[in-house]
Amino acid sequence: MKTTERLVAFADQRGVDLTSEQADQLEAYLREMLNWNQSVNLTAITDWNEAVEKHLLDALTLFPREQKSGRVIDIGSGGGIPALPFKIVAPDWEVVSIDSVRKKILFQKHIGRMLSLKGLTPLHGRAEVVGLSDLWRGKADLVVSRAFSSLETFISMATPWLKPGGELVAMKGSEGERELNEVRRRLDGWGVGLEKTESLRLPESKSLRVLITLKKA
Numbered sequence: 001m002k003t004t005e006r007l008v009a010f011a012d013q014r015g016v017d018l019t020s021e022q023a024d025q026l027e028a029y030l031r032e033m034l035n036w037n038q039s040v041n042l043t044a045i046t047d048w049n050e051a052v053e054k055h056l057l058d059a060l061t062l063f064p065r066e067q068k069s070g071r072v073i074d075i076g077s078g079g080g081i082p083a084l085p086f087k088i089v090a091p092d093w094e095v096v097s098i099d100s101v102r103k104k105i106l107f108q109k110h111i112g113r114m115l116s117l118k119g120l121t122p123l124h125g126r127a128e129v130v131g132l133s134d135l136w137r138g139k140a141d142l143v144v145s146r147a148f149s150s151l152e153t154f155i156s157m158a159t160p161w162l163k164p165g166g167e168l169v170a171m172k173g174s175e176g177e178r179e180l181n182e183v184r185r186r187l188d189g190w191g192v193g194l195e196k197t198e199s200l201r202l203p204e205s206k207s208l209r210v211l212i213t214l215k216k217a
Helices: 002-013 021-036 050-058 083-089 102-114 151-161 178-189
Strands: 072-073 093-099 120-124 141-144 162-172 192-201 207-216
Touching: 002 021, 002 050, 021 050, 021 102, 021 192, 050 083, 050 162, 050 192, 072 083, 072 151, 083 102, 083 207, 093 102, 102 120, 151 162, 151 178, 151 207, 162 178, 178 192, 178 207
Parallel strands: 072 093, 072 141, 093 120, 141 162
Antiparallel strands: 162 207, 192 207
């Protein structure tokens, strides 16, 4: 099966209408990531099929979303996962991605130019410092993170960025349920409540993914 067909098929399983143009953009982004990866450390995954699954299909698990536009912040974005796929799939959202490694942010800006992605803001800096700015505090509808930190650290860092009613989504692996149980009793102290959890397995590797969604009061 072609890469674009894999993307469209997985999106369809998630209830997402992924266009052929969006699938082409996702593939072009990933190919450019692996090309840059030869000189800039963007990902430890170098096998194409594995990268499609663990980067692109993984990012698609954030969809579908009821809200069709807004501002999403991706903390510890690295080579742009899930920020860049999010922007491609949901072009009406403003996407802000943050990473402390300048070369990774330069790559994301390159992809933004290459694919003509409007409303994409890659920021270089440490998330805990960027988050102090009034430009971002209380301005996000959604904050996401994949493999950035513990759930506790993510919640404490990201909650101040949310608007009332905004959501945090932590993209976790097998450790997700354990980390949630460790912080469950303290959620009220952060001003958030558990909205939902979703456990699923990626289609080929069967790797477990746990998506934890918290909502700000």
